[in-house]
Amino acid sequence: MDVTMKDVAKLAGVSLSTVSRVLNDSSLVREETAHKVKKAVKKLDYQINDSARILRTNTSNLIGVIGAGMERPFLANLLKGIEAEAREKGFALIYGDSDGEFEKEQNYLNIMKQKKIDGIILITTNYYNDLLNIVKNYQIPVVFASGYISDPEIPCVTVDNVAAAYDVVDYLTRAGHKEIAFIKGPDLDLLASQERLRGVKLALRIAQLPYNSGRFIEGDFTFESGYSAAEKIMRKFPKITAIFAFNDEMAVGAIRYLKENGYQIPDDIAVVGFDGIELGKYTLPTLTTIEQSGYQLGLKSIELLDKIIAEEELEDNKVFIPHKLVVRESINKLSAKELASIKNKEVLVTNN
Amino acid sequence: MDVTMKDVAKLAGVSLSTVSRVLNDSSLVREETAHKVKKAVKKLDYQINDSARILRTNTSNLIGVIGAGMERPFLANLLKGIEAEAREKGFALIYGDSDGEFEKEQNYLNIMKQKKIDGIILITTNYYNDLLNIVKNYQIPVVFASGYISDPEIPCVTVDNVAAAYDVVDYLTRAGHKEIAFIKGPDLDLLASQERLRGVKLALRIAQLPYNSGRFIEGDFTFESGYSAAEKIMRKFPKITAIFAFNDEMAVGAIRYLKENGYQIPDDIAVVGFDGIELGKYTLPTLTTIEQSGYQLGLKSIELLDKIIAEEELEDNKVFIPHKLVVRESINKLSAKELASIKNKEVLVTNN
DNA sequence: TAAATAAGTGAAATGGATTTCATTATTAAC
DNA sequence: GTTAATAATGAAATCCATTTCACTTATTTA
Numbered sequence: 001m002d003v004t005m006k007d008v009a010k011l012a013g014v015s016l017s018t019v020s021r022v023l024n025d026s027s028l029v030r031e032e033t034a035h036k037v038k039k040a041v042k043k044l045d046y047q048i049n050d051s052a053r054i055l056r057t058n059t060s061n062l063i064g065v066i067g068a069g070m071e072r073p074f075l076a077n078l079l080k081g082i083e084a085e086a087r088e089k090g091f092a093l094i095y096g097d098s099d100g101e102f103e104k105e106q107n108y109l110n111i112m113k114q115k116k117i118d119g120i121i122l123i124t125t126n127y128y129n130d131l132l133n134i135v136k137n138y139q140i141p142v143v144f145a146s147g148y149i150s151d152p153e154i155p156c157v158t159v160d161n162v163a164a165a166y167d168v169v170d171y172l173t174r175a176g177h178k179e180i181a182f183i184k185g186p187d188l189d190l191l192a193s194q195e196r197l198r199g200v201k202l203a204l205r206i207a208q209l210p211y212n213s214g215r216f217i218e219g220d221f222t223f224e225s226g227y228s229a230a231e232k233i234m235r236k237f238p239k240i241t242a243i244f245a246f247n248d249e250m251a252v253g254a255i256r257y258l259k260e261n262g263y264q265i266p267d268d269i270a271v272v273g274f275d276g277i278e279l280g281k282y283t284l285p286t287l288t289t290i291e292q293s294g295y296q297l298g299l300k301s302i303e304l305l306d307k308i309i310a311e312e313e314l315e316d317n318k319v320f321i322p323h324k325l326v327v328r329e330s331i332n333k334l335s336a337k338e339l340a341s342i343k344n345k346e347v348l349v350t351n352n
Numbered sequence: 353m354d355v356t357m358k359d360v361a362k363l364a365g366v367s368l369s370t371v372s373r374v375l376n377d378s379s380l381v382r383e384e385t386a387h388k389v390k391k392a393v394k395k396l397d398y399q400i401n402d403s404a405r406i407l408r409t410n411t412s413n414l415i416g417v418i419g420a421g422m423e424r425p426f427l428a429n430l431l432k433g434i435e436a437e438a439r440e441k442g443f444a445l446i447y448g449d450s451d452g453e454f455e456k457e458q459n460y461l462n463i464m465k466q467k468k469i470d471g472i473i474l475i476t477t478n479y480y481n482d483l484l485n486i487v488k489n490y491q492i493p494v495v496f497a498s499g500y501i502s503d504p505e506i507p508c509v510t511v512d513n514v515a516a517a518y519d520v521v522d523y524l525t526r527a528g529h530k531e532i533a534f535i536k537g538p539d540l541d542l543l544a545s546q547e548r549l550r551g552v553k554l555a556l557r558i559a560q561l562p563y564n565s566g567r568f569i570e571g572d573f574t575f576e577s578g579y580s581a582a583e584k585i586m587r588k589f590p591k592i593t594a595i596f597a598f599n600d601e602m603a604v605g606a607i608r609y610l611k612e613n614g615y616q617i618p619d620d621i622a623v624v625g626f627d628g629i630e631l632g633k634y635t636l637p638t639l640t641t642i643e644q645s646g647y648q649l650g651l652k653s654i655e656l657l658d659k660i661i662a663e664e665e666l667e668d669n670k671v672f673i674p675h676k677l678v679v680r681e682s683i684n685k686l687s688a689k690e691l692a693s694i695k696n697k698e699v700l701v702t703n704n
Numbered sequence: 705t706a707a708a709t710a711a712g713t714g715a716a717a718t719g720g721a722t723t724t725c726a727t728t729a730t731t732a733a734c
Numbered sequence: 735g736t737t738a739a740t741a742a743t744g745a746a747a748t749c750c751a752t753t754t755c756a757c758t759t760a761t762t763t764a
Binding site: 047048049050051052054055060062070071072073076077079080083084087092093094095096097104110111112113114115116222223224226227252253255256259260278279281282283284 | 399400401402403404406407412414422423424425428429431432435436439444445446447448449456462463464465466467468574575576578579604605607608611612630631633634635636
């Protein structure tokens with residue numbers, strides 16, 4: 001039914017092997033023969049049967065992506081970056097959403113293994129030791145693109161969540177804020193949220209401010225959770241002067257609550273988000289945030305994975321993508337002099 | 353290296369054929385034999401080699417998704433719906449982004465064909481006759497999940513863009529707006545944007561308002577383009593009292609511009625979006641919009657595709673998902689009496 | 705020009721499942 | 735207790751490309 005290599009071989013008057021060689025750019029074929037074959041390929045509109053190729057060669061040029069919550073703008077851009085770079089490098093993508101459930105992750109891992117994928121990108125929020133163990137015994141190159149994995153064997157690409165969160169709190173305290181509340185991610189999120197929490201704690205300690213666990217309200221990275229977290233915060237801690245939400249959507253939700261209830265931003269309350277999604281430039285006030293590029297993160301993940309697949313020597317299996325604090329209208333700005341003092345400490349601050 | 357069916361067969365003391373039968377739930381196998389086989393499968397942690405299976409059976413349980421601009425919240429949710437329902441039905445997804453370029457679409461189409469996908473979901477903004485022809489000669493079930501395709505052979509799932517856009521303008525005119533400007537999508541977008549345009553024109557005609565093509569400013573569905581379109585609109589048509597943006601992001605961009613420049617919303621200018629993304633509930637003012645579920649759209653697309661793959665009889669190969677006009681703060685509301693007059697016309701209006 | 709080497713090509717084995725067809729074991733029917 | 739019918743199983747062909755190995759042809763080298 002379909003055109004096979006055999007048909008091409010017959011039309012070109014050569015053997016199967018020769019056709020295969022031409023198609024794989026083998027140097028062993030005479031120019032003239034190759035030409036005949038190519039003509040036949042074109043004439044018959046021959047398409048290789050990928051399953052047969054994979055069966056024989058055991059490499060699929062297929063990369064699996066397992067993610068969760070990928071509809072979030074930051075992660076949607078991450079996926080876009082993954083796709084673009086994967087295509088660039090000649091991989092196709094097989095994509096599965098785990099909803100953050102271990103069982104589904106496992107399930108997809110199996111399916112993908114059966115399809116002989118060359119490598120996997122994992123974008124999970126909460127990782128389990130179980131998952132890590134499976135991955136390690138998996139024989140297939142894996143890159144985590146969701147946060148820092150301390151296990152030295154596991155390659156990962158991520159923003160430096162600790163440093164970025166530190167930068168935010170550092171800036172806020174320098175701007176005079178002493179009463180800050182936080183909207184963190186789910187406690188189950190052992191990657192982004194936990195790391196950001198560490199950065200916050202560190203900065204508080206350096207600024208000699210007390211750590212008060214009550215001021216960390218749990219959200220789930222949605223607008224809605226930011227909104228209701230802000231409500232809780234203002235009810236419990238009316239003296240708060242700044243809110244740092246661990247992503248932009250929650251920050252926007254919080255802003256909505258605050259403005260709805262008559263608070264001026266940034267004069268009454270300063271708000272900072274995290275991620276730097278496009279939206280933050282169009283809210284009123286515009287959103288101060290940590291800018292990191294999801295697209296870049298995706299790109300780098302594939303780059304790293306590709307190197308692992310090709311068994312190239314790695315400089316480091318922990319890759320950090322750049323971030324910067326983008327100060328917009330939602331917080332009160334530091335004076336030039338104050339800013340300078342930060343810059344000396346090599347904290348990146350940009351106006352935009 | 354890998355465990356194969358042969359290994360299972362040997363361990364279970366049966367033939368290859370028997371193992372295959374057990375794995376495919378053939379009724380021809382004695383309970384006892386099946387048990388032996390299953391035990392061996394578990395013991396060896398046997399995983400089928402999917403390529404071999406596909407090669408033999410010519411069905412892959414793989415669905416291809418080719419999209420563009422999937423980082424947009426609405427489409428990201430569409431993808432999520434596709435994924436969830438595909439998993440439900442036992443399909444895995446192979447995903448490619450075409451950037452709206454025909455060449456890339458074609459390229460992915462080929463790659464996917466080579467992988468023997470069972471069906472394709474196409475989410476393209478601008479379709480070409482070329483693409484349609486390829487798809488028709490393609491032998492593989494295809495569903496368009498991006499807009500109405502008039503060609504009767506092509507199955508598609510979409511919101512009724514004409515009716516929805518009509519509803520918006522109808523509401524606005526009833527609310528007294530006579531000077532309305534529009535932020536449409538790219539002219540290349542022959543699906544969503546063109547259809548919405550038709551709905552608008554229709555409503556204007558019914559309301560006996562003039563159609564002035566200058567008032568349709570082209571955007572590209574981004575916040576940024578909404579912002580700059582609003583700027584153009586206010587500069588060229590200072591008498592405008594309402595802006596209808598063809599998606600929510602552009603509406604939010606427009607709102608930002610308007611508020612930045614001292615306009616009151618909705619008192620000076622009413623703003624309506626399209627899609628009903630989550631964000632619209634958290635802007636200030638909250639956004640009036642046409643609500644449609646991307647998730648639902650994705651789900652229905654797979655449902656339809658699955659039926660086509662299974663060669664079931666179709667009721668209709670054009671499927672519409674529901675929409676409703678959700679009136680929020682960004683426009684002035686109709687009185688109950690006025691509202692009632694619309695409802696008689698079976699236009700869905702909801703407060704939220 | 706003969707011998708040695710390299711280049712180009714083809715035959716056949718191979719990867720791992722499914723499935724047809726033949727065969728054997730079992731049950732039902734008389 | 736045979737024979738007929740049915741249920742279970744296995745052997746072997748098949749899906750389609752890659753790759754090893756053997757062989758032929760062309761090119762160097764001496």
